[in-house]
Amino acid sequence: MTSPAWPAPFAAGPVDATVTVPGSKSLTNRYLVLAALADGPSRLRAPLHSRDSALMVAALRSLGATVTEVPGDGEYGPDLEVTPIPTGADAPGLGRAEVDCGLAGTVMRFVPPLAALVRGEVAFDGDPHARVRPMGPVIDALAALGVAVSSSDPDSAGTPTSLPFTVHGAGTVPGGHVVVDASGSSQFVSALLLVGARFEHGLHLEHVGKPVPSLDHISMTVEVLRGVGVEVDDSVPNHWHVTPGTIRAFDVRIEQDLSNAGPFLAAALATHGTVRVPNWPEHTTQVGDAWRRILPQLGATVTLDAGTLTVTGGERITGAELADTSELAPTVAALCALAESPSRLTGIAHLRGHETDRLAALVAEITRLGGDAEETEDGLVIRPAPLHGGVVRSYADHRMATAGAIWGLAVRGVEVEDIATTSKTMPEFPQMWARMLGQGA
Numbered sequence: 001m002t003s004p005a006w007p008a009p010f011a012a013g014p015v016d017a018t019v020t021v022p023g024s025k026s027l028t029n030r031y032l033v034l035a036a037l038a039d040g041p042s043r044l045r046a047p048l049h050s051r052d053s054a055l056m057v058a059a060l061r062s063l064g065a066t067v068t069e070v071p072g073d074g075e076y077g078p079d080l081e082v083t084p085i086p087t088g089a090d091a092p093g094l095g096r097a098e099v100d101c102g103l104a105g106t107v108m109r110f111v112p113p114l115a116a117l118v119r120g121e122v123a124f125d126g127d128p129h130a131r132v133r134p135m136g137p138v139i140d141a142l143a144a145l146g147v148a149v150s151s152s153d154p155d156s157a158g159t160p161t162s163l164p165f166t167v168h169g170a171g172t173v174p175g176g177h178v179v180v181d182a183s184g185s186s187q188f189v190s191a192l193l194l195v196g197a198r199f200e201h202g203l204h205l206e207h208v209g210k211p212v213p214s215l216d217h218i219s220m221t222v223e224v225l226r227g228v229g230v231e232v233d234d235s236v237p238n239h240w241h242v243t244p245g246t247i248r249a250f251d252v253r254i255e256q257d258l259s260n261a262g263p264f265l266a267a268a269l270a271t272h273g274t275v276r277v278p279n280w281p282e283h284t285t286q287v288g289d290a291w292r293r294i295l296p297q298l299g300a301t302v303t304l305d306a307g308t309l310t311v312t313g314g315e316r317i318t319g320a321e322l323a324d325t326s327e328l329a330p331t332v333a334a335l336c337a338l339a340e341s342p343s344r345l346t347g348i349a350h351l352r353g354h355e356t357d358r359l360a361a362l363v364a365e366i367t368r369l370g371g372d373a374e375e376t377e378d379g380l381v382i383r384p385a386p387l388h389g390g391v392v393r394s395y396a397d398h399r400m401a402t403a404g405a406i407w408g409l410a411v412r413g414v415e416v417e418d419i420a421t422t423s424k425t426m427p428e429f430p431q432m433w434a435r436m437l438g439q440g441a
């Protein structure tokens with residue numbers, strides 16, 4: 001049974017709110033992987049607790065890590081303590097394990113290389129749509145690095161290109177030089193870099209193909225690795241050298257998810273109001289820091305003062321040309337559909353391989369509400385047109401659901417199908433949205 005569509009609250013006046021959001025998905029799931037491979041127990045403070053992080057925790061447990069919730073000072077749930085998985089040729093055999101990737105790119109891409117370092121068979125599968133998300137480059141790279149990967153589908157022969165598949169971990173990986181085409185997702189690069197130090201000869205990863213998207217996420221991987229004592233040389237574009245060595249156990253505080261701050265900041269523009277986000281990190285590799293550059297181009301005033309980001313919407317939203325907005329694109333597109341001049345988003349062809357084909361989904365939903373949007377080869381063109389109410393489909397995509405919420409602020413009668421899909425990275429979303437609007441909850 002599907003739950004009824006969520007009536008998106010309409011904002012009768014300008015929003016005036018202060019919002020903090022749960023921990024970063026990308027940081028939480030990177031640190032979880034590193035903790036599972038570290039040289040001792042680690043602690044994540046104020047991590048994300050959501051479907052994607054729960055899937056990562058479950059995956060690591062099934063590979064032999066111990067992950068324990070311990071009380072912390074985070075607003076959105078306990079800290080996590082992680083005792084690493086036993087790896088290496090002498091590690092106790094795991095037998096057979098199963099990993100449910102859900103729809104989490106970070107789980108389906110980051111965990112298979114880790115599975116190669118345990119001794120046992122690890123079967124990966126996920127949600128129906130996860131089976132069409134691109135996986136081939138990670139599997140091919142593992143195969144080239146000496147790891148056996150087979151299809152879990154008895155009818156399919158040869159090296160798998162997508163879920164479901166099984167990694168036959170030998171406990172050790174020779175490693176060395178490998179070439180990937182990472183034009184489909186930066187996660188192919190991050191996945192291999194995260195574990196490369198634990199390969200016998202380390203890793204020299206080379207990208208060949210169209211440009212790698214979402215480069216900020218690779219910078220995040222490199223910075224996080226350096227922070228735990230891993231040597232990474234990224235001085236030559238499209239080449240990454242990871243020196244073999246230990247991953248140091250750590251105690252880190254996870255930054256709040258700046259991408260997920262996006263819909264709340266967008267509310268300032270959609271309602272011509274003000275939204276403040278305290279604890280904005282002074283230095284960060286999160287792509288969401290780009291809100292400081294993007295939102296002024298859409299007509300907002302943005303200041304960062306004493307660690308609080310304040311966004312005040314202008315009288316109108318102006319359209320803009322914006323490149324490489326990565327996972328911010330659905331939120332940006334939602335605002336562009338409310339703008340008074342045209343917008344062009346470029347460098348986001350790979351969004352077709354995200355939780356859903358986001359370019360098609362955004363065009364369909366903007367059009368459904370009476371807007372004017374079309375796909376280009378590598379993005380979207382969105383032209384001004386008055387929107388009307390309707391039921392926005394979310395396609396199991398948290399960012400489509402939050403796009404619907406943004407439209408609902410400015411347009412009466414918008415409902416969002418399956419708002420619960422926001423639990424992928426922000427289970428508290430409906431309550432947080434109501435609180436932002438002063439509706440209690």
Ligand SMILES: O=C(O)C1=C[C@@H](OP(=O)(O)O)[C@@H](O)[C@H](O)C1
Binds near residue numbers: 105106186
């Ligand atoms: O490494 C990560 O944590 C992510 C990388 C990006 O993937 P793509 O390169 O596929 O866009 C981003 O869109 C995704 O939400 C998270």
Ligand SMILES: C=C(OP(=O)(O)O)C(=O)O
Binds near residue numbers: 103106
């Ligand atoms: C693309 C996204 O997720 P994933 O980590 O599943 O790729 C996203 O959160 O926008």
